[in-house]
Amino acid sequence: MASTDIRMESLTPPSTGTPDKLAAAHPTAAKRSKRKIWIAITALISLAAIVGIVIAVLISQKVIRVGSSTSSDNVSEAAATSQAAEGTNGAGGNNDGGATPAPSRTGSPGASNTSASSSPTKTASPDDEDEDGKDPEPEVVCPSPSDIPKASKGTYFDTTSWLTLEGFNCTFTTETIGSLPLIGLNSSYSNSARANPQVPPLTKPWGSYAARPARGVNLGGWLSLEPFITPSLFDLPKSASVYDEYGLTLHLGPEKAAKVLEQHYATFVTEADFAAIAAAGLDHIRIPFSYWAVETYEGDPYVPRISWKYLLRGIEWARKYGLRIKLDLHGLPGSQNSWNHSGRQGKVNWLTGPEGSINAERSLKIHDKLSKFFAQDRYKNIIAFYGLANEPGRDHDINLLIQWTEAAYKIVKDNGIEASQVMSDALRGLGEWHGRMTGLGNSMVLDGHEYVIFDNALLSKTHSEKIDFACQIWVEQITGSMNTATGFGPTMVGEWSQADTDCTKHLNGIGNGARWTGTFFNGAPACPTGDKRCSCDLANADPKDMTPEYKLFLKTWAEAQMDAFEKSWGWFYWTWKTESAPLWSYKAGLEGGIMPEIAYERDWHCDKPIPSFGKLEEIL
Ligand SMILES: *[C@@H]1O[C@H](CO)[C@@H](O)[C@H](O)[C@H]1NC(C)=O
Ligand SMILES: *[C@@H]1O[C@H](CO)[C@@H](O)[C@H](O)[C@H]1NC(C)=O
Ligand SMILES: *[C@@H]1O[C@H](CO)[C@@H](O)[C@H](O)[C@H]1NC(C)=O
């Protein structure tokens, strides 16, 4: 591990030999004394100069340094005590620490009374302890391009090539675990944060998810692109024929694609999002990512491994705010479902298809790597769920799918993942899984994604009927599924949204229109009136321009679903953030006043009467 850490040593001020009284009485002594004074003054001036240079160097380093350490650089009293506890390994820490962000640690260094060799030393001694017996984090000085070995220059290991170093450990390392790079990670971490007072801090076990369901969001469209979430990335001429991440990266070519995607990874989700997620009373985050975070195969245009470090940093940011993680492998080699969010739309080439078995095998290897990596101690308290494959298509041979799932389960388990694993209901409905894959207890959770908008029969229900559907039918299906006598057993809702129509731009494909208005493949309008009164204007409005009736409906609709899905092990809204689709963005919903401000403090529950939505019912 090449490390460029500097450690500060305290420097005892040299004794400056004050002239003694005797000196005045004896001329020679006085001369000697004068010389002593000169030496002393010279020493003082040189000391001041050295201190000045050291301060200047430290300040200039600040500009390129990623954050400051927990304060080993300010040796004055309080510094060593106040923040030093932060960042001590795993277990310890303050158990009732709320979600309050740690104070910014980018203050100026207290350089006084300290000294350091002014060039970065490669001989940090992490075992040294300061006077208090604390083990402060070493100071980080980022390498410059000349520090990077030739073989790693320009690769994802090369921290000098990263778009941003914010929140990353910039120390160059090629260390891997399970052959996955341990890049950008700080050595120490603290599990003391707690997402909110309703849930335990990361140091403590969550307990029963049946008794305390997860309330989470997805970070959709971040590490796995989806056109309707970030239409700006897909804003290309039709002739480019770009419909998915595969097409986009192919169109851009490797270098441009790497730039465009890293820009997106670095800006679409930031630390402020994790803070806001915790502040909204949420406690879990599902992070979709795709196989190219781990590796790519010959002919793949996908950008390899750049998303990996953002995934790791995201987990650390979640940790800071006490949020637990559900990992979600969203795109598998060959496409497990033929949809754009698998990376490539068109055909399934996983399990079935010309390279189906090769790609199934590759996916198992990916899980082998991922599970070795995430079996590290540092992930034990924060990774609550490990998802095997997002939404394998409905057309898979169920026996093949089960075979693959069992193989993946075993690999992941044998590699030391203790978190519950998650398998999709594969869009067959929860009921299909009764009696299948039995005997796994709480170590496997069935994941259903519940929407009313991709099916005309559900889409055409009135507003109150939709709320009723959530409170009756979904509750029935979920409680049936949670019971092994009638269903699979542990069940959760990994995706749902507030959208009550399919009106969102690009949701059904670029330029494909909507079932709601009858513009989707020339179907009949599917809004409740089924005629030309069906309109997307209200659904696509900015929340600030929506009618109060529609806003009341949307909030009640969200609360009904939360209530229903809390009969399971919990829910994950799809998704936290979108560029321009407020009914698919928890964040926009909060800002627009159509989401409960605090997820665990809600006005409406399924056992209350459905409020009147005024004119809304008759028009739509
Ligand atoms: C890692 O440590 C650096 C410097 O101590 C800090 O700036 C950064 O925020 C830390 N990263 C995370 C994810 O905590
Ligand atoms: C430096 O050390 C001197 C003597 O120990 C002390 O009086 C002074 O306050 C220290 N300065 C700082 C900034 O810690
Ligand atoms: C050093 O720490 C002390 C005590 O916490 C604080 O008052 C002082 O501002 C710090 N100095 C610098 C330069 O950060």
Ligand SMILES: *[C@@H]1O[C@H](CO)[C@@H](O)[C@H](O)[C@H]1NC(C)=O
């Ligand atoms: C940064 O990474 C290096 C290499 O993995 C590690 O030795 C060092 O302790 C890390 N720094 C921090 C602040 O965690």
Ligand SMILES: *[C@@H]1O[C@H](CO)[C@@H](O)[C@H](O)[C@H]1NC(C)=O
């Ligand atoms: C993306 O996939 C969805 C299915 O989830 C599909 O309805 C839509 O047509 C696709 N969008 C594009 C732009 O291809």
